[in-house]
Amino acid sequence: MGDLGRMLKESWSLVEEHQDKVAGYFYARLFLSNPALRDLFPVHMDVQRSRLLDAVVRAVQTLEDPEKFDEYLRALGRDHRKFHVEPEHYEVVGGALIEAMRQYAGEQWSVEYDQAWADAYATIASKMLSGAEADTNPPYWYAEVVAHERRAKDIAVFTVQPMQPLEFRAGQYLSVECPRIQPRLWRTYSVANAPRRDNTLEFHVRAVGAGWVSSALVRRLEVGDMVRLAAPMGTMNLDRRSTRDTVFIAGGTGLAPIKSLLEELTRYNRTRWVHLFFGARNREDLYDLAELNRLAARYPWLSVVTSCSDDPTFPGEQGDISEVVARYGPWSEHDFFVSGSGPMVKATLKTLAELQVPSIRIKYDSFTDF
Numbered sequence: 001m002g003d004l005g006r007m008l009k010e011s012w013s014l015v016e017e018h019q020d021k022v023a024g025y026f027y028a029r030l031f032l033s034n035p036a037l038r039d040l041f042p043v044h045m046d047v048q049r050s051r052l053l054d055a056v057v058r059a060v061q062t063l064e065d066p067e068k069f070d071e072y073l074r075a076l077g078r079d080h081r082k083f084h085v086e087p088e089h090y091e092v093v094g095g096a097l098i099e100a101m102r103q104y105a106g107e108q109w110s111v112e113y114d115q116a117w118a119d120a121y122a123t124i125a126s127k128m129l130s131g132a133e134a135d136t137n138p139p140y141w142y143a144e145v146v147a148h149e150r151r152a153k154d155i156a157v158f159t160v161q162p163m164q165p166l167e168f169r170a171g172q173y174l175s176v177e178c179p180r181i182q183p184r185l186w187r188t189y190s191v192a193n194a195p196r197r198d199n200t201l202e203f204h205v206r207a208v209g210a211g212w213v214s215s216a217l218v219r220r221l222e223v224g225d226m227v228r229l230a231a232p233m234g235t236m237n238l239d240r241r242s243t244r245d246t247v248f249i250a251g252g253t254g255l256a257p258i259k260s261l262l263e264e265l266t267r268y269n270r271t272r273w274v275h276l277f278f279g280a281r282n283r284e285d286l287y288d289l290a291e292l293n294r295l296a297a298r299y300p301w302l303s304v305v306t307s308c309s310d311d312p313t314f315p316g317e318q319g320d321i322s323e324v325v326a327r328y329g330p331w332s333e334h335d336f337f338v339s340g341s342g343p344m345v346k347a348t349l350k351t352l353a354e355l356q357v358p359s360i361r362i363k364y365d366s367f368t369d370f
């Protein structure tokens with residue numbers, strides 16, 4: 001790690017314990033110095049608060065590998081156009097962030113740390129700005145909900161029809177907001193289909209306790225509602241030139257981007273074997289199994305293995321999907337795509353490392369909302 005990375009990590013460790021207070025202070029500073037900014041944020045700030053800290057941690061990681069995250073930051077800049085963010089806002093945000101950290105870091109905070117954060121923030125902001133400025137698309141798209149289906153107690157699959165075409169690549173994700181239910185609260189979800197001629201987009205959402213947006217999208221969203229969608233992001237795409245057989249590993253609604261990649265493969269694949277591992281807590285949560293079985297029956301190159309981690313009488317595999325993959329194989333010559341919760345992705349990457357799969361053949365998106 002370079003000097004800058006080390007300083008960011010060191011200084012972050014001084015405030016890590018007080019994350020909530022840092023976020024609270026940050027927003028207070030921000031809105032005080034620029035009251036107009038308050039209108040860009042949701043009415044209730046509780047959920048928003050932890051988003052900032054995710055962003056900070058991500059920024060620290062970002063700088064350790066600037067090339068890898070270049071496209072990520074440009075896409076994030078495009079995504080932020082949905083907030084009507086102006087270039088001068090970036091400066092105000094950077095100042096408030098450093099001030100908030102300095103406030104809670106105690107005596108060990110130094111001017112070098114100030115400088116390190118200012119440098120890091122300037123790099124991030126300039127990449128985001130150049131991404132935003134080069135974007136000729138609208139800042140967001142309106143889309144009408146045309147289908148909404150509860151597939152399990154907490155899981156819904158819904159389809160939207162954008163008012164204008166929205167270009168994306170299979171495997172990408174984008175921010176979604178429902179102005180009727182929760183104005184200005186955006187969360188990212190993967191598109192669960194490959195680009196279609198009719199432009200419709202499908203999403204898979206699980207309502208999780210504190211995740212207000214997810215719960216609303218599962219329980220309150222209705223056909224006829226309008227949602228807003230922001231610029232697509234993510235690089236978990238298929239490499240058409242690869243001739244390797246492919247392994248998809250999905251945990252829960254992490255199936256969404258895998259489904260999208262699978263749909264793309266159905267359009268051109270004739271030669272690659274594709275193995276899909278789909279894990280859920282119980283059989284009810286294997287919410288898309290009927291459709292996966294239909295695909296497997298139609299495309300001889302596709303095989304599907306399912307597993308339940310909390311359903312002892314389930315007749316398929318038992319255990320976390322990260323472990324189940326290791327029961328099959330050998331996998332040393334395959335391309336891998338992994339999608340699910342952070343811990344699921346981490347556990348799966350560990351398994352694959354133990355199986356000697358080179359990391360260059362593994363694609364995954366670590367999910368963080370901003």
Ligand SMILES: NC(=O)C1=CN([C@@H]2O[C@H](COP(=O)(O)OP(=O)(O)OC[C@H]3O[C@@H](n4cnc5c(N)ncnc54)[C@H](O)[C@@H]3O)[C@@H](O)[C@H]2O)C=CC1
Binds near residue numbers: 252282309322343367
């Ligand atoms: N909805 C979407 O568009 C997308 C969602 N995701 C993420 O996918 C996750 C899906 O969540 P749920 O449906 O609630 O899944 P879940 O928490 O019910 O987990 C489903 C399965 O994943 C595996 N798993 C979970 N935690 C694990 C761990 N610590 N170690 C090893 N394996 C583990 C197990 O097989 C488990 O049965 C969320 O975190 C979401 O952010 C990721 C990409 C897209």
